[in-house]
Amino acid sequence: MPQDVVTMDKIVALCKRRGFIFPSSEIYGGLGSTYDYGHYGVLLKTNVKNAWWQAMLSREDIVALDSAILQHPRVWEASGHVGGFSDPMVDCRTCKGRFRADHVADLQCPQKPSKCPGEGPDCDLTEARAFNLMFQTHVGPVQDTASVAYLRPETAQGIFINFKNVLQFSRKKPPFGIAQVGKSFRNEITPGNFIFRTREFEQMEMEFFVPPAEAEQWYQHWIEERRTWYTDLGIRPDHLEIRAHAADELSHYSSGTSDVEYLFPIGWSELEGIANRGNFDLTQHAEFSGEKLEYFDQASGERYVPHVIEPAAGADRATLAFLVDSYDEEEVDGETRTVLRLHPRLAPVKVAILPLVRKEGQPELAREIHDLLRFAMQTEYDEGGSIGKRYRRQDEIGTPWCVTVDHQSIEDRTVTVRDRDSLTQERIAIDDLPALFGGRLAAPWTTPKLAA
Numbered sequence: 032m033p034q035d036v037v038t039m040d041k042i043v044a045l046c047k048r049r050g051f052i053f054p055s056s057e058i059y060g061g062l063g064s065t066y067d068y069g070h071y072g073v074l075l076k077t078n079v080k081n082a083w084w085q086a087m088l089s090r091e092d093i094v095a096l097d098s099a100i101l102q103h104p105r106v107w108e109a110s111g112h113v114g115g116f117s118d119p120m121v122d123c124r125t126c127k128g129r130f131r132a133d134h135v136a137d138l139q140c141p142q143k144p145s146k147c148p149g150e151g152p153d154c155d156l157t158e159a160r161a162f163n164l165m166f167q168t169h170v171g172p173v174q175d176t177a178s179v180a181y182l183r184p185e186t187a188q189g190i191f192i193n194f195k196n197v198l199q200f201s202r203k204k205p206p207f208g209i210a211q212v213g214k215s216f217r218n219e220i221t222p223g224n225f226i227f228r229t230r231e232f233e234q235m236e237m238e239f240f241v242p243p244a245e246a247e248q249w250y251q252h253w254i255e256e257r258r259t260w261y262t263d264l265g266i267r268p269d270h271l272e273i274r275a276h277a278a279d280e281l282s283h284y285s286s287g288t289s290d291v292e293y294l295f296p297i298g299w300s301e302l303e304g305i306a307n308r309g310n311f312d313l314t315q316h317a318e319f320s321g322e323k324l325e326y327f328d329q330a331s332g333e334r335y336v337p338h339v340i341e342p343a344a345g346a347d348r349a350t351l352a353f354l355v356d357s358y359d360e361e362e363v364d365g366e367t368r369t370v371l372r373l374h375p376r377l378a379p380v381k382v383a384i385l386p387l388v389r390k391e392g393q394p395e396l397a398r399e400i401h402d403l404l405r406f407a408m409q410t411e412y413d414e415g416g417s418i419g420k421r422y423r424r425q426d427e428i429g430t431p432w433c434v435t436v437d438h439q440s441i442e443d444r445t446v447t448v449r450d451r452d453s454l455t456q457e458r459i460a461i462d463d464l465p466a467l468f469g470g471r472l473a474a475p476w477t478t479p480k481l482a483a
């Protein structure tokens with residue numbers, strides 16, 4: 032495997048420099064591990080989420096849902112989050128630091144010289160205590176125990192509590208799935224590594240309800256589907272692996288979980304989990320709510336509680352993986368070029384339109400081309416600075432094609448199309464551009480980094 036030039040520091044710097052993602056509340060000194068997405072970051076993450084939605088909704092057996100972030104507190108009792116959604120935590124009485132007890136060996140104490148918490152001569156750690164990760168708030172003006180509510184720590188429960196509604200209105204029967212994308216919140220003790228682990232993040236989760244006897248088959252199906260989703264979108268297959276959880280790692284609800292792991296600069300880490308949740312969730316919510324949550328097949332007279340296969344992905348974590356996997360540097364004419372070799376479907380901007388000079392009718396023609404393309408795909412018009420500088424900027428945001436308008440364009444209505452990865456330039460008639468780019472965006476794509 033060729034050595035990757037990418038580091039987390041380079042990704043963080045590029046995201047800041049080009050306005051993808053930056054620390055939140057920066058003018059107030061920031062708020063630990065919260066990030067804001069700028070223009071290109073929004074476009075990139077939206078493309079990731081749209082690719083996920085498309086993979087889900089192009090099937091006939093999945094429907095969409097958007098449930099509320101605030102839900103009845105009993106939801107979280109039934110799901111096990113009130114009682115069990117916690118990490119073991121230790122505090123240091125000296126430095127006042129708070130650390131995850133099971134991560135201590137990988138963490139650094141803020142005291143100098145920095146060592147693992149507990150290792151320094153002045154460290155004074157408490158016993159480990161369970162720390163619930165849910166953010167608590169109050170609904171309404173009175174702050175008492177009756178008004179307690181939680182920000183959802185996962186989107187999944189919003190799906191389970193709507194099983195009956197969706198079954199009724201969607202005219203689906205198992206096997207079928209309900210998909211949802213939305214914000215989740217966890218008061219992580221040790222967030223970090225940029226947008227890998229934050230306290231506010233977006234999830235893309237799908238609960239697939241199946242007849243119990245088909246659960247294992249669908250579990251295997253979804254592991255393979257989800258692996259292919261990442262590689263079809265350009266992730267190098269040798270940077271992706273499926274890791275089955277050992278029995279002592281499984282969550283309380285799971286009879287089998289496999290993680291899709293990606294080789295981040297911090298090492299192999301979870302990108303997505305695919306879990307066989309059995310009938311745990313529907314059974315719990317039926318018991319706590321008193322509603323029957325089961326499927327009755329009128330044809331066969333069969334009645335059962337479906338089992339659930341859940342592919343649960345993070346939109347921010349996937350965005351980070353696509354950034355990391357596409358990051359590249361190469362020498363061109365004695366200079367280092369930084370480029371994001373993103374799949375064209377994920378690239379924030381598909382086509383940049385650049386007049387070579389700001390005169391001789393070139394800006395006007397470039398604007399005309401911009402108008403020809405911009406309602407079909409994300410485009411950008413840029414006339415500022417040298418052409419080399421403008422190309423470098425587009426390379427850094429991952430724009431697959433640059434259209435350059437020059438003096439010949441005025442004479443024969445042709446332009447040059449520069450390819451981000453090969454750096455080849457072809458001469459194309461302006462009228463052919465919509466079909467050219469439309470075709471390229473629809474075509475399968477593999478990352479040129481594989482050939483490197």
Ligand code: GAP
Binds near residue numbers: 348
């Ligand atoms: N419903 C199951 C569930 O929520 P999870 O493994 O806790 O499972 C699913 O979360 C995915 O959500 C993870 O694989 C990860 O991509 C993302 N995720 C979880 N916690 C996160 C955090 N603190 N920051 C960013 N992404 C997170």
